[in-house]
Amino acid sequence: AFGGFGTTTTTAAPAFSFSAPTNTGTGALGGGLFNQPAQTPAQSNQLINTASALSAPTLLGDERDAILAKWNQLQAFWGTGKGYFNNNIAPVEFTQENPFCRFKAVGYSLMPNNKDEDGLVVLVFNRKEADIRSQQQQLVESLHKVLGGNQTLTVNVEGVKTMPDDQTEVIIYVVERSPNGTSRRVPATTLYAHFEQANIKSSLQQLGVSLAMARTELSPAQVKQLLQNPPAGVDPIIWEQAKVDNPDPDKLIPVPMVGFKELLRRLKVQDQMTKQHQTRLDIISEDISELQKNQTTTMAKIAQYKRKLMALSHRTLQVLIKQEIQRKSGYAIQADEEQLRVQLDTIQCELNAPTQFKGRLNELMSQIRMQNHFGAVRAEERYYIDADLLREIKQHLKQQQEGLSHLISIIKDDLEDIKLIEHGLNESIPIRGGVFS
Numbered sequence: 413a414f415g416g417f418g419t420t421t422t423t424a425a426p427a428f429s430f431s432a433p434t435n436t437g438t439g440a441l442g443g444g445l446f447n448q449p450a451q452t453p454a455q456s457n458q459l460i461n462t463a464s465a466l467s468a469p470t471l472l473g474d475e476r477d478a479i480l481a482k483w484n485q486l487q488a489f490w491g492t493g494k495g496y497f498n499n500n501i502a503p504v505e506f507t508q509e510n511p512f513c514r515f516k517a518v519g520y521s522l523m524p525n526n527k528d529e530d531g532l533v534v535l536v537f538n539r540k541e542a543d544i545r546s547q548q549q550q551l552v553e554s555l556h557k558v559l560g561g562n563q564t565l566t567v568n569v570e571g572v573k574t575m576p577d578d579q580t581e582v583i584i585y586v587v588e589r590s591p592n593g594t595s596r597r598v599p600a601t602t603l604y605a606h607f608e609q610a611n612i613k614s615s616l617q618q619l620g621v622s623l624a625m626a627r628t629e630l631s632p633a634q635v636k637q638l639l640q641n642p643p644a645g646v647d648p649i650i651w652e653q654a655k656v657d658n659p660d661p662d663k664l665i666p667v668p669m670v671g672f673k674e675l676l677r678r679l680k681v682q683d684q685m686t687k688q689h690q691t692r693l694d695i696i697s698e699d700i701s702e703l704q705k706n707q708t709t710t711m712a713k714i715a716q717y718k719r720k721l722m723a724l725s726h727r728t729l730q731v732l733i734k735q736e737i738q739r740k741s742g743y744a745i746q747a748d749e750e751q752l753r754v755q756l757d758t759i760q761c762e763l764n765a766p767t768q769f770k771g772r773l774n775e776l777m778s779q780i781r782m783q784n785h786f787g788a789v790r791a792e793e794r795y796y797i798d799a800d801l802l803r804e805i806k807q808h809l810k811q812q813q814e815g816l817s818h819l820i821s822i823i824k825d826d827l828e829d830i831k832l833i834e835h836g837l838n839e840s841i842p843i844r845g846g847v848f849s
Contacts, residue, residue: 458504462488465495465504466512488512491671508671509645515671516646518654519678520664523635528628531585531597532570533604535616536623541574544582548572551619555584558615559606564589565598574688576680583627600626635665643668 464470465484469477480496484504487493491508508515526532537544544551548569555567570583586598604626606612616624630638642651646668654666669675745753763770 461497461501461504462495462510462512465497469495469497471496471499485512489514491515511645511647513645513670516650517669517675518646518650518666519669520658521667522663523630523665524627525629526600526627528599528601528626529597530628531600531603532583532627533585533600533607534623534625534627535582535584535621536575536625537580537582537620538578538622539580539620540578541572541580544572544580551582554619558612558619559586574684576677576684579622600628630665638665645670 465481466488467481469480469484471477471480484495484497484506487495487506488510489512491506491510491513493506495504495506497504507513552567552569556565559565559567566587566589568585568587570585572583573581575581585600586603587595588598589595604624607616607624613624639655642648651666655661658664658666669678765771
């Protein structure tokens with residue numbers, strides 16, 4: 413179960429209308445960067461106490477105060493701990509936002525370019541993207557209940573994107589229909605202001621929402637105010653240098669990175685975006701491979717159709733020739749036909765001439781045959797026999813040789829016997845003749 417979607421919250425949502433939007437500013441880059449108040453007396457005392465803790469603590473009244481000052485400086489540089497400096501004043505809390513913390517940097521974020529009329533609001537859920545997508549309809553219904561269940565309002569999901577630490581960013585907008593049939597998107601600042609109300613915010617937290625932001629572009633006045641006033645704890649010199657080093661001032665805006673936690677968060681976001689880009693590149697690569705296969709198939713089909721077209725053209729030409737012969741049967745040869753016959757005879761003579769095209773073609777064919785023959789001979793000369801196979805062949809030939817030698821000896825013996833028989837027959841024939849004479 414998703415945990416909250418489709419359930420009725422204990423806080424009753426009041427009747428809600430977007431007819432009177434309020435200007436709440438933008439929350440796209442964080443609420444602490446704009447409208448920074450001037451320093452109060454308490455902040456001035458805090459700065460004085462911090463300076464005393466780092467430079468001249470009077471806690472012990474001896475040389476140990478100098479050691480305590482160095483310890484307080486180390487804590488301030490690290491951005492954690494308490495700085496004791498006076499027995500009658502509470503110690504100073506060192507955080508990473510203090511001006512002396514060294515673990516700070518300035519990065520750049522892309523400024524949103526969506527209009528307030530687009531009505532886009534970002535909701536960050538402490539859920540995985542798969543859970544959000546599988547129960548997206550329940551999410552829409554639950555957000556509609558948070559908005560009071562007004563039938564004139566429709567919640568729409570613009571996009572869903574994975575974020576680090578098993579979080580998911582969901583971009584929504586709300587469409588309001590008027591009684592006369594027209595509809596409009598609720599402005600992003602108005603919808604964001606409604607989500608920031610205490611009872612609505614608690615209902616969103618029950619749904620798993622950890623952060624809500626209005627995705628609207630910054631006005632020139634807001635950009636100017638942000639760039640003129642360095643964030644709390646950021647050195648003005650570093651801030652000015654960050655503005656100078658901005659690679660694209662029209663699209664990017666400098667933002668402070670305080671502490672390793674923020675650096676790790678940006679690193680995770682960068683890794684997540686890299687994975688998304690790699691996934692998109694893999695999809696594009698698969699599409700390109702598929703298009704290349706389709707192109708190869710298409711080219712083969714085109715070649716096949718060309719051959720078929722040529723064959724059909726020849727058949728059509730043969731039909732036209734026969735039809736023309738039958739149509740002109742019995743008529744005398746006309747002047748243009750005689751002229752065409754002469755031209756064809758001339759071309760035929762040129763083709764059959766020994767030094768013209770036919771002779772050259774015969775010469776090329778002879779050269780191709782010779783190259784094929786030499787290539788075959790060279791291929792035969794490159795034949796190699798394995799050593800074991802060579803031994804087996806030698807053994808087989810040796811056995812054959814021994815068999816032939818034995819067969820030859822038998823034939824010789826048989827020849828001797830035949831000669832002996834012939835000799836005996838020759839001697840017995842005269843004797844028989846004398847007896848019977």
